[in-house]
Amino acid sequence: MNTRDKLQSIAINLWWSWSPEARSLFHRLNPEVFRTSGNNPQAALALAQDEVLNDPDFQDEVDTVYDEYMSYMDRDPEIADAPNISYFCMEYGIHESMSLYSGGLGVLAGDHSKAASDLGLPFTAIGLFLREGYFEQSFNANGWQQSTYPVLDPAKHPISLVTGRGGSDPLTVTVHIGTQPVHVRAWKLNLGHTDLYLLDTDFDANPEEFRPLTRRLYQGGDHQRIRQELILGVGGLRLLRALGVESDVYHANEGHCAFLMLELLRERLDAGDDLDAAEDWVRDKSVFTTHTPVMAGHDHFDPGLFSEAMAGFQDEIDLSHNQLLSYGRVDPDDPEETFTMTVLGLKLSRAANGVSKLNGHVARQQWEDLYPDRELDEVPIDAITNGVHLPTWTAGPARDFLEEHLDGDFTERQDPKVWDGLDDVSDDTLWDYRSSLRKRLIEFVEAHVQGQSLPMQPELDPEALTIGFARRFATYKRAPLIFRDRERARALFTDPDRPIQLIYAGKAHPQDDAGKEFIQRIYEISQLEDFKGKVIFLEGYDMEIGRMLTSGCDVWLNNPRRPKEASGTSGQKVAAHGGLNLSVLDGWWPEGYNGHNGWAIGPEPTGDYGEADPEVQDEQDAESLYTQLEEEVIPTFYDRNADGLPTEWISMMRDAMTGLTAPFSAKRMVIDYVEEMYRNDGS
Numbered sequence: 001m002n003t004r005d006k007l008q009s010i011a012i013n014l015w016w017s018w019s020p021e022a023r024s025l026f027h028r029l030n031p032e033v034f035r036t037s038g039n040n041p042q043a044a045l046a047l048a049q050d051e052v053l054n055d056p057d058f059q060d061e062v063d064t065v066y067d068e069y070m071s072y073m074d075r076d077p078e079i080a081d082a083p084n085i086s087y088f089c090m091e092y093g094i095h096e097s098m099s100l101y102s103g104g105l106g107v108l109a110g111d112h113s114k115a116a117s118d119l120g121l122p123f124t125a126i127g128l129f130l131r132e133g134y135f136e137q138s139f140n141a142n143g144w145q146q147s148t149y150p151v152l153d154p155a156k157h158p159i160s161l162v163t164g165r166g167g168s169d170p171l172t173v174t175v176h177i178g179t180q181p182v183h184v185r186a187w188k189l190n191l192g193h194t195d196l197y198l199l200d201t202d203f204d205a206n207p208e209e210f211r212p213l214t215r216r217l218y219q220g221g222d223h224q225r226i227r228q229e230l231i232l233g234v235g236g237l238r239l240l241r242a243l244g245v246e247s248d249v250y251h252a253n254e255g256h257c258a259f260l261m262l263e264l265l266r267e268r269l270d271a272g273d274d275l276d277a278a279e280d281w282v283r284d285k286s287v288f289t290t291h292t293p294v295m296a297g298h299d300h301f302d303p304g305l306f307s308e309a310m311a312g313f314q315d316e317i318d319l320s321h322n323q324l325l326s327y328g329r330v331d332p333d334d335p336e337e338t339f340t341m342t343v344l345g346l347k348l349s350r351a352a353n354g355v356s357k358l359n360g361h362v363a364r365q366q367w368e369d370l371y372p373d374r375e376l377d378e379v380p381i382d383a384i385t386n387g388v389h390l391p392t393w394t395a396g397p398a399r400d401f402l403e404e405h406l407d408g409d410f411t412e413r414q415d416p417k418v419w420d421g422l423d424d425v426s427d428d429t430l431w432d433y434r435s436s437l438r439k440r441l442i443e444f445v446e447a448h449v450q451g452q453s454l455p456m457q458p459e460l461d462p463e464a465l466t467i468g469f470a471r472r473f474a475t476y477k478r479a480p481l482i483f484r485d486r487e488r489a490r491a492l493f494t495d496p497d498r499p500i501q502l503i504y505a506g507k508a509h510p511q512d513d514a515g516k517e518f519i520q521r522i523y524e525i526s527q528l529e530d531f532k533g534k535v536i537f538l539e540g541y542d543m544e545i546g547r548m549l550t551s552g553c554d555v556w557l558n559n560p561r562r563p564k565e566a567s568g569t570s571g572q573k574v575a576a577h578g579g580l581n582l583s584v585l586d587g588w589w590p591e592g593y594n595g596h597n598g599w600a601i602g603p604e605p606t607g608d609y610g611e612a613d614p615e616v617q618d619e620q621d622a623e624s625l626y627t628q629l630e631e632e633v634i635p636t637f638y639d640r641n642a643d644g645l646p647t648e649w650i651s652m653m654r655d656a657m658t659g660l661t662a663p664f665s666a667k668r669m670v671i672d673y674v675e676e677m678y679r680n681d682g683s
């Protein structure tokens with residue numbers, strides 16, 4: 001194979017997205033095209049510069065990366081006798097070149113699928129072909145967020161249309177929306193060993209009304225949502241059947257895809273099972289993950305809407321209408337109760353979990369009424385805490401550094417001995433590591449703002465304490481909390497001896513004006529004399545900005561209103577880079593925080609949530625945030641020894657790197673899913 005062919009075969013497997021060496025090869029082919037295409041290898045390859053392709057050194061490097069890819073694909077599975085897993089999720093964050101995600105849920109699903117590939121699991125993932133994705137962010141002159149919807153062209157991405165066996169015609173399945181048949185086809189992505197199938201209704205076999213169904217994520221009202229979820233759950237299962245994919249276990253990741261369980265039930269009833277046997281069978285094969293700590297946040301549909309959308313499915317399944325509705329109701333006899341997807345997921349699965357210990361606890365409180373015979377502690381919802389795919393989220397230079405200094409592969413399973421090597425790394429070397437990642441981020445920020453519609457004039461100091469805050473601008477995440485007391489914030493940002501700087505990124509949902517106001521407020525603050533140049537908003541939050549910020553910042557700020565952050569994963573991405581979390585004890589952080597590997601904002605968790613007055617909580621948490629910054633974070637960063645090193649800070653970095661990396665990795669998480677959820681030992 002020649003160099004171009006090797007690059008081509010790497011480009012069509014998203015394995016490249018978690019190989020910094022592969023990404024760097026494509027970048028070098030044509031840096032400008034790579035950058036403007038959203039770091040898309042196929043775009044760079046199509047316009048590759050000949051002198052690069054013909055350079056013998058470059059060719060040698062391609063050979064090396066290609067061999068690495070081949071050995072990854074040939075490797076024996078790490079987990080023996082794993083069941084065949086089919087995984088469903090509404091969104092997938094795989095790489096910034098494909099906008100198939102809006103936030104944490106999608107990034108988690110992408111990381112889960114990649115880690116499943118690393119472990120060699122027989123794993124198939126199902127999602128939607130969100131051709132117009134979530135949205136692209138820009139701003140008008142007042143700092144008000146605008147949304148546009150660039151269209152994903154499959155020809156420019158490693159996405160191929162799934163054809164029927166042996167033929168060239170697209171494989172299609174049919175799902176009824178109301179009483180009308182809708183044709184569903186699928187696109188396939190290779191994520192290492194994992195096949196990801198994305199369902200699509202946007203083609204000419206369908207009437208205009210149904211074509212946009214799969215185009216955008218979380219747009220339109222319930223009417224659109226329930227139809228989309230029918231495509232995902234029912235269509236997804238039908239696709240698996242048409243493909244002949246064997247499944248021992250079906251994992252519904254969040255309620256959006258839980259209709260798959262009704263389709264399983266329909267199959268069993270069709271095959272002649274009585275209802276009890278059919279339900280038992282479905283439960284035996286299904287597992288369910290809930291993420292939503294706010295009651296109103298669970299997808300729920302008005303019974304009238306449900307009946308209308310499900311009319312065709314109702315005709316296909318051998319159940320009365322009330323029986324069908326009862327799967328989504330806590331009280332099956334209440335004709336007013338909506339159909340809630342989480343209830344369906346809980347009723348028809350053998351095991352369910354929240355995504356952190358605290359979130360599991362909240363979920364048990366939320367759904368206690370579904371299990372009237374049980375004590376709160378016995379509500380059958382466990383917890384598996386989220387983790388991040390380290391190969392995706394560890395910056396290239398960080399990986400090089402850690403490979404050089406550690407006693408083994410830190411992206412592998414948890415082995416505390418791997419980190420012993422860190423003991424031999426001097427404070428000096430470790431501080432250089434931190435400083436070089438901070439500088440790399442600052443260079444990225446300076447380049448990125450050039451292309452922004454929101455004007456920013458960064459004056460960032462490569463030696464100054466750099467704080468990051470990037471996430472969806474849902475209001476519960478309280479992005480502007482640090483500016484609640486403007487004078488106190490001003491004092492922090494204008495101290496000439498102990499400079500700090502704060503970099504933001506994030507998108508507000510297009511219908512969330514309160515979230516847009518938060519961005520606008522931050523924009524306005526960033527233009528005030530005392531904050532200018534030091535408070536920066538990066539436009540177009542995506543996985544690349546996520547990688548840069550989580551690898552470059554010294555402090556990762558997270559101040560949600562507890563208990564609304566189900567897990568949060570961005571703070572987990574900072575650990576390997578020596579970043580420190582400054583976070584409310586919500587989501588994963590109560591499990592990670594040990595008193596010396598970061599800081600806590602606000603009170604300890606009490607186990608009793610949902611009662612706090614938000615206004616009081618905001619006041620209390622802001623006070624705590626200021627105190628932590630004034631008395632702990634900033635003094636520790638600037639407390640230097642004779643060599644100019646912040647020794648206490650560096651000691652905290654060691655603690656965070658050693659203790660938080662492997663335990664909050666997607667590899668640990670997926671192994672937990674295999675052992676606790678996917679394996680069915682009959683218990």
Ligand SMILES: *Cc1c(COP(=O)(O)O)cnc(C)c1O
Pocket residue numbers: 102103104105107470471472541542543546547567568569570571573
């Ligand atoms: C990691 C990541 C998220 C999830 O972060 P949270 O802490 O859960 O908010 C969302 N979006 C992007 C682009 C990410 O990289």
